[in-house]
Amino acid sequence: MNRADLSISPELHAEFYKLNLCGNCDKFVQVLELIKQLSKHQATVLIQGETGTGKENAARAIHYLGARATCPFVPINCATIADDLLESELFGHEKGAFTDAHQTKEGLVVVANGGSLFLDEIDSLSPKAQASLLRFLQTQEYRPVGSKKILRANVRVIAATNANLKQLVQHKKFREDLFFRLNVLNLTMPPLRERKADMAIIAESLLQRFSRDYELPARLLSQQSLQYLQQQDWPGNVREFENTLLRSFLLSTGNYIDINEGVVPSFYTSVVDGESDTGAGNRCATMSFQDAKAQAIVDFEQHYLREVMQITHGNVTLAAKIAGKERRALGKLLQKYAIDKSRYR
Template sequence: MPRILIVEDEDIIRSAVRKLLQHAGYEVADARSVEEAEQNHEPDQFDLIISDLRLPGAAGTELINRAPNTPVLIMTSYASLRSAVDSMKMGAVEYIAKPFDHDEMLAAVENILARQGSGDTDSGSGADSGNRPQESDPANIMFGQCEAMQKVFTLIRKVAPTETTVLIQGESGTGKELAARALHLLSPRASKPLISVNCAAIPESLIESELFGHEKGAFTGAVSARTGLIEAADGGSLFLDEIGELPAEAQARLLRVLQESEIRKVGSTQSRKVNVRMIAATHRNLKAMTRTGEFREDLYYRLNVMQIRIPPLRERQSDILGLAGKFLKRQGEKMGKPNLNLSPEAMRVLERHRWPGNVRELENAIERATILCDGDVITPSLLDLDSEGGDEHIPETLVEGNNEQTPTRDADSANDLSLEDYFQHFVLENQDRMSETELAQKLGISRKSLWERRQRLGIPRKKTSS
């Protein structure tokens, strides 16, 4: 049984990671600081160390030197992401940004231990003959027994060993990042880092600095030179999620990376060569965006060498119950309810639901039902899918609210609309005079759900003028 040491000063995070790994079958020890880890444990005797970057006393990266024979995975908040990239230059095997989901953490741990077990430490040339190819197969990373997903797996297996740039398309929650991970792990670059970047999550003013790095004094606040995420991925793969959100200047710079395999830091006059395999993903129609000038046509054709489309869950009808069973088993074991099962009525509800949030929505529904279930059987009421905005549910605030704040349509017209049409119409009509919080309240959803639906439907937020 692999032994893992967690070094984290925040009690809640340390406890959550410990329980997650213990439920997954690992032997786990923990400490609040580097010094406590050395006093109470022997860090170099573990198979893996998971450490926060910022700790009281010595930084988490100190463990790279103090336990030279043990791989170190660095955890960090997004605000410290650039420091995490620097830590990989110091020898950390991987970093993971907070907040992370359970699947992301478990996948990172499994991949690191698999590489260690196969003796794959430096080069990817001869290590591929071990167990890693089977463990890294897309069918073991993603679930899918339907014909559409089998075609996706076949395409990933064919394109992964090449250097071809890949564009992954799919709605929010379909598993685009898992597909990118499978592409990386089946490639000759598997022993090098996979750097994942959510382009929509980085402020527009910082995106170029984050991707390409900057020199000291390049702009106000640039007190020292920084390595960019593209440079940090040198030798490995760069996954650009939601690439359709990149601003125009960053698109031009990225095009040069694809054409010339070189980058130039913000504020620098010198370029340097990089060897990076580019994987991009989007839920938006990039081809349509080129016609409106939102996305560079030359960049689109550079990215769209090989396209992989992840089908939405509503097109994977035969996979729904299989995925639900997989999530139910995992959540049941995690929460000490191993005998949970779905009632026949709950199964029918799952199969009928349209799943606008795709696999992520299904997983959330199962987790919620597992928490609420007092016995061993999950019923439709515990799944509570209508509250997530199913096809047939329209919040009363939209139907019976103030006429000035609701779409001006008669009842017959409203009945002909799908919920997505209704949502889009309402947001576009009211976002000029309502805040995001007010919009979410009127729609009967959370601000997070509002943001996710904006992303899925391609509705940009109204830019506020200062």
């Protein structure tokens, strides 16, 4: 399919650009065309794709290009919610409903009313949480924890996962009926390695944003660097690509950014190769899956924190901005791993 065969106008391309969805290759233009179609409807959407491919950006585009654009888009990462708190987070609770319920609280379905609720890492929901979500999707009705009232919400649910839900259903780890409810409309985000022709326009967009966000002079990516970047596999996809560019942008002093073999290898690459700064690959091979996953998270957090502190010369405020976290939350992580910011100044 040629780009000329698709009904993506220059104006719509500009809207996608603002939503950090940049690309002109045929495969990605087909994705944009599908997003345009999905935005016209109100049914649930399941977005699938590898980590870092831009699933949340796609969800935002579906929301902001549709009829619900003037209402809230509320994202939530299902992996971060404790099983016993899911119903309270989604549907709210009455005062005294449980030990820490000191006051009545509205749930996220109320916050998102009229708009869209984005459920990321939907595969991480426990069986109990899956059942609660299924009931809501079936009727759009819910009952706050501790309340006898049944309420209704007008919310479009968009879910995302980097897991193979069909396979999880086959292994009885994800409810089949919930899968069908979520998978009314679906979208698959392609990995960066399948759209390397888009890397120039993605880099241009990112560098412009870096210049605005960090109030630094505009910088360009050299052609030699672009060619080198296009030769890499990018297992972390656009997110890894963005982090690599940001690191080089912040450390660069000239008008052009030069990226070579000494810059690209990162935590993602070392994990794929079976090793990391702390030897995680060797240790994980002797652990259970859950223990290995927990250890990988610890190794990643330590590696990431040290790297971002080095880039920012110990500036916690700037580091928090890069990480997309609250300053206090990042400070707690630094304290957790005994990382002294003064060492990087």
